[in-house]
Amino acid sequence: MSVQNLLALNWKMNKTPAEARAWAEELSEKLAADKPELAVMAPAVALPALAAHLPPGVTVGAQDVSAHEAGAYTGEISAAMLVDVGARYVVVGHSERREYHGETDADVAAKARQAQANGLMPIVCVGEGLDVREKGEQVPHTLAQLSGSLDGVGPEVVVAYEPVWAIGTGKTATADDAEELAAAIRTALRERYGSEAQHIRILYGGSVKPDNIASICAQPNVNGALVGGASLKVPDVLGMVDALQ
Known part of the structure; x- marks a missing residue:
């Protein structure tokens, strides 16, 4: 694959705007010019501070x-609002949104379509729980989720495979596990988008750290990572960047 790796750093509900600015300034001091693409998926209130203080070439994104x-949708944030504060990416369908907020594949597809209509690149998350994995049904489960989540969505998209059993648990899918699903996802994307599927980045997400990211991203169909806990400290981010160089 000739596409550049993407490190999407998902802070979840962490860091105030002041803390986000300090993080961005520390990263600016220490990040080498030669790096994979970095995108910081921060709480919406921190996006302006990040956009103003991140080093050149590091982009920002939203988590929903x-x-x-x-x-009249009190509490919601539109794609146009996110674009206006500098966001380039947005995560849709993260397992936590699906689990805690009851989001369906149709909801995820609607959000992805809205993102694309406003020039945002959606990062569409799919993946199986432990019960599905133990039954050996991770491939059909994930592909069905992918199909529903991409309904009416164009090829200007990133797909993140996140086995739910490996998120925040310290358990990590092996590189072979990640490639099994990434290859299946790639085949499904080819069936949907034709030759354009070769340019769609497929990320792995689930307890990614500096010591395992290189082996996972070395797989033929894995083009980066959606990183949770290890994204909160600049030294961990620099360690992952170094591991991918």
Whole structure:
């Protein structure tokens, strides 16, 4: 694959705007010019501070977006609002949104379509729970989720495979596990988008750290990582960047 690796750093519900600025300034001091693409997926209130203080070439993204363009949707944040504060990416369908907020594949697809309509690149998350993995049904489960989550969505997308049993648990899918699903996802993307599927990045997410990221991202169909806990400390981010060089 000729596409550049993407490190999407998902802070989840962590860091105030002041803390985000300090993190960005520390990263600016220490990050080498030669690096994979970095995108910081921060809480919406921290995006302006990040956009103003991140080093050149590091982008920002959001962790969710409304499926609606605008209107009477109290508490929601539109794609146009995110673009206006500098966001380039947005995560949709993260397992925590699916589990805690009941988001369906149709909800995820609606959000992805809204993101694309406003020039945001959606990072569409799919993956199986432990019960599905133990039954050996991880491939059909994940591909069904992918199909529903990409309904009406164009090829300007990133797909993140996140085995739910490996998120925040310290358990990590092996490099072979990651490639098994990434290869299946790639085949499904080819069936949907044709030759354009070769340019779609497939990320792995789930307890990614400096000591395991290189082996995972060395797989033929894995083009980076969606990183949770290890994204919160600049030294860990630098360690992952170094591991990928």
